[in-house]
Amino acid sequence: MKKYPMSKYAMPIEEPISNVHPSRWPGCAVAVCGVAMFAAIVLAGVVRAAEPLVEPALPRWDVSAPTFGDERNVTLLARLLHEADWRVRQRAAVGLGQTNNPAALEHLEEAQRDTNPAVRIAVIRAVASYPGRAVAERIVINALGEKNPAVVQAVLESVVRLDLSIAASRVAELLLSPNPQIRQLAGASLRNLGLPVDEDVLVKLLADDSAPVVIQALDIAANQPSSAAIIAAVKSQASRAVSPAVRALAIETLARLNFAQARALLARAATSPSPLIRRSAVRAYGRAGQAQAVEAALSDRSAMVRLAASRAIIGPGENPVELIRKLFSLMLASPSDQASQAARDALVRIGTDQVATEAAATMRREMTKYRRH
Incomplete structure (x- = not known):
C-alpha cells in the first residue's frame, strides 16, 4: 500500500480505499469485516460485563433427616434383641437407635424389660434419638421407676434430652430416693430442665449427708427464688460444712442470695487456710x-x-497504679498461661492511660534484662 511521507515524527497516512486497485478489494473487505466483528465482540463483552451477575435459583431440596434403616434392617436388629449374649442385645439396641426409623420403637419398648441393666441403658439412650415421639416419651417416663442407679442416670439424661417437662413430678419424687446418687441426678435433671424444686424438699437437700447432693442443692438454690428457710439452710452449710468444697460453694451462694448476711462469713473466709474457701470469698467480693x-x-x-482475683477485677479501683503493677507482675511471672491471660484480660478491662504507661515501662525493664543476659 502506498504511503505518503510526512514529518518524521508523524504517523504515515495510508492510501484511501478509492485509490486501491480493484483486484485488492476482496482482501480489504475481509479485513474490514474482521475489524468490525472484533469491535462487536469487544463491545458485547463490555456490555455483558457491565450487567450484574444473577445467581441461578437452587432447587428446593428436602433436607430433613432421612430414615437410615429400612424395615429389613429394623427386623434384623430386632431379632438380635433375643440373643443369649447380652452384649449382642446391647449392640442391637444401639443399632436400632441409629436407624432413625420409628418402627424400631416398638422393639425398643419390648427390650426395656431386659434383665441386663446394660441393655436397658442402651435402650433408653436409643429411645432418646426419637424426640417428639409419644412412644419414646412413654418408654422414658415408665423407666423412671428403675432401681439401678446407672439405669436411672441414663433415664434422667434422656428426660433432659427429650425435654420432658411433663415428667417433672416423677423426677421430683426421685429427690427423696434413699440412694444419694439418684437424689443428686434428679436435682441435676430438674436444674437442666429449668424447673424449680419445692422449697421444703430443697431445704432437706441442703441438709443432706451427701456432699454431692448438697452441692447440687446449692446450685439449685442459687438459680431459683429463695425464701428465709432456704437462706438459713445455705448459711448453715456456709458456717459448718465439713467439706471445703461444700462450704466454699455455700459461701458464694449465700453472698449471691443475701450479701448482708454473708459479710461476716466472707471476712473469715478471706483468711481461711483452705484456698477453695478463700477463692469463694474472692468470687463473692x-x-x-x-x-x-x-x-x-x-x-x-x-x-x-490469684487467678480468681484477676478474673474479678473490673476497674482501676482506689489505687490504680499499684493494681496495674501487680497485674503486670502476675502476667509476666505466672507460669500458667491461664493466669497470665487472666491478668492480661484484667488490664484490658481497666483500659486507662496508666496501663499504657506501665506497659511501656515494663517493656523497657524487660529489654534491659534481656540485654544484660
Missing part, C-alpha cells in the same frame, strides 16, 4: 463489686486464688 478485697487477693499464696 468480685460479684458484689468489693474491689479492695479483690485486689488484696492478687498477692495470695495460692495460684487459684
Whole structure:
C-alpha cells in the first residue's frame, strides 16, 4: 500500500480505499469485516460485563433427616434383641437407635424389660434419638421407676434430652430416693430442665449427708427464688460444712442470695487456710463489686486464688497504679498461661492511660534484662 511521507515524527497516512486497485478489494473487505466483528465482540463483552451477575435459583431440596434403616434392617436388629449374649442385645439396641426409623420403637419398648441393666441403658439412650415421639416419651417416663442407679442416670439424661417437662413430678419424687446418687441426678435433671424444686424438699437437700447432693442443692438454690428457710439452710452449710468444697460453694451462694448476711462469713473466709474457701470469698467480693478485697487477693499464696482475683477485677479501683503493677507482675511471672491471660484480660478491662504507661515501662525493664543476659 502506498504511503505518503510526512514529518518524521508523524504517523504515515495510508492510501484511501478509492485509490486501491480493484483486484485488492476482496482482501480489504475481509479485513474490514474482521475489524468490525472484533469491535462487536469487544463491545458485547463490555456490555455483558457491565450487567450484574444473577445467581441461578437452587432447587428446593428436602433436607430433613432421612430414615437410615429400612424395615429389613429394623427386623434384623430386632431379632438380635433375643440373643443369649447380652452384649449382642446391647449392640442391637444401639443399632436400632441409629436407624432413625420409628418402627424400631416398638422393639425398643419390648427390650426395656431386659434383665441386663446394660441393655436397658442402651435402650433408653436409643429411645432418646426419637424426640417428639409419644412412644419414646412413654418408654422414658415408665423407666423412671428403675432401681439401678446407672439405669436411672441414663433415664434422667434422656428426660433432659427429650425435654420432658411433663415428667417433672416423677423426677421430683426421685429427690427423696434413699440412694444419694439418684437424689443428686434428679436435682441435676430438674436444674437442666429449668424447673424449680419445692422449697421444703430443697431445704432437706441442703441438709443432706451427701456432699454431692448438697452441692447440687446449692446450685439449685442459687438459680431459683429463695425464701428465709432456704437462706438459713445455705448459711448453715456456709458456717459448718465439713467439706471445703461444700462450704466454699455455700459461701458464694449465700453472698449471691443475701450479701448482708454473708459479710461476716466472707471476712473469715478471706483468711481461711483452705484456698477453695478463700477463692469463694474472692468470687463473692468480685460479684458484689468489693474491689479492695479483690485486689488484696492478687498477692495470695495460692495460684487459684490469684487467678480468681484477676478474673474479678473490673476497674482501676482506689489505687490504680499499684493494681496495674501487680497485674503486670502476675502476667509476666505466672507460669500458667491461664493466669497470665487472666491478668492480661484484667488490664484490658481497666483500659486507662496508666496501663499504657506501665506497659511501656515494663517493656523497657524487660529489654534491659534481656540485654544484660
